[in-house]
Amino acid sequence: MEQGTREEVLGRLAEAVGSVTVTHPTRVAIDGPPAAGKTTLADELAVALRARGRDVIRATIDDFLFPRAQRYPRGEYSAEGCYFDTHDHGALNRVLLDPLGPGGDRRFQPTLYDHTTDTVLAPPVTTAPADAVLVFDGVFLMRPELIDRWDLRVFVSTALESTVERAVIRERRVSSAVDVERRWRERYIPAQQLYFATVRPSDHADIIVHNDEPRRPLWETRTH
Numbered sequence: 001m002e003q004g005t006r007e008e009v010l011g012r013l014a015e016a017v018g019s020v021t022v023t024h025p026t027r028v029a030i031d032g033p034p035a036a037g038k039t040t041l042a043d044e045l046a047v048a049l050r051a052r053g054r055d056v057i058r059a060t061i062d063d064f065l066f067p068r069a070q071r072y073p074r075g076e077y078s079a080e081g082c083y084f085d086t087h088d089h090g091a092l093n094r095v096l097l098d099p100l101g102p103g104g105d106r107r108f109q110p111t112l113y114d115h116t117t118d119t120v121l122a123p124p125v126t127t128a129p130a131d132a133v134l135v136f137d138g139v140f141l142m143r144p145e146l147i148d149r150w151d152l153r154v155f156v157s158t159a160l161e162s163t164v165e166r167a168v169i170r171e172r173r174v175s176s177a178v179d180v181e182r183r184w185r186e187r188y189i190p191a192q193q194l195y196f197a198t199v200r201p202s203d204h205a206d207i208i209v210h211n212d213e214p215r216r217p218l219w220e221t222r223t224h
Helices: 006-018 038-051 079-084 089-097 160-170 177-199
Strands: 026-031 056-060 133-138 152-157 207-210 218-221
Touching: 006 038, 006 152, 006 207, 026 038, 038 056, 038 133, 038 152, 079 177, 089 133, 160 177
Parallel strands: 026 133, 026 152, 056 133, 152 207
Antiparallel strands: 207 218
């Protein structure tokens, strides 16, 4: 395990992406718990890759949710509901991951759902260059429905307790601290514990970024 500045870790990540040799776009998963820092890391990696001349497709699991009416059959605070009922993995594979994968035609849609308006979307189909990079962040990306779709798997790790504190700060404009803490402790954290127990995502990761100190993250390369 190595520690570096954030810029050094981003450089190492960009080098890891560059070392992937495939004949189709490189599909990079940035997995990890809510509020671990996945989105920030993915955004920064996209900037670093574009600076190296790569064409980047930036997408997120939050744009592949089921409509709200379908997401809560087990209740709003159900951890099992968070894990099993939230994300439309079939649609994600069909419109994004498979078209960009081996044998795909590279004609993709980067999103199918707007969670702010609870609206199903139909964006235009775009054709990706063969050397493009998909940088995709989200929860539960190593689960069986998705695990074989990635060409590089990154797991952003942080203590689950610290994600509660980060979430309260991040969402203070839209939710009270009490509401955020309840959602994390009853739904999100137990869903992650279910995921860790059943999937063991860190075992599938090529790279683990320990993000407890975001300015000086720890870097771990895994061999399978």
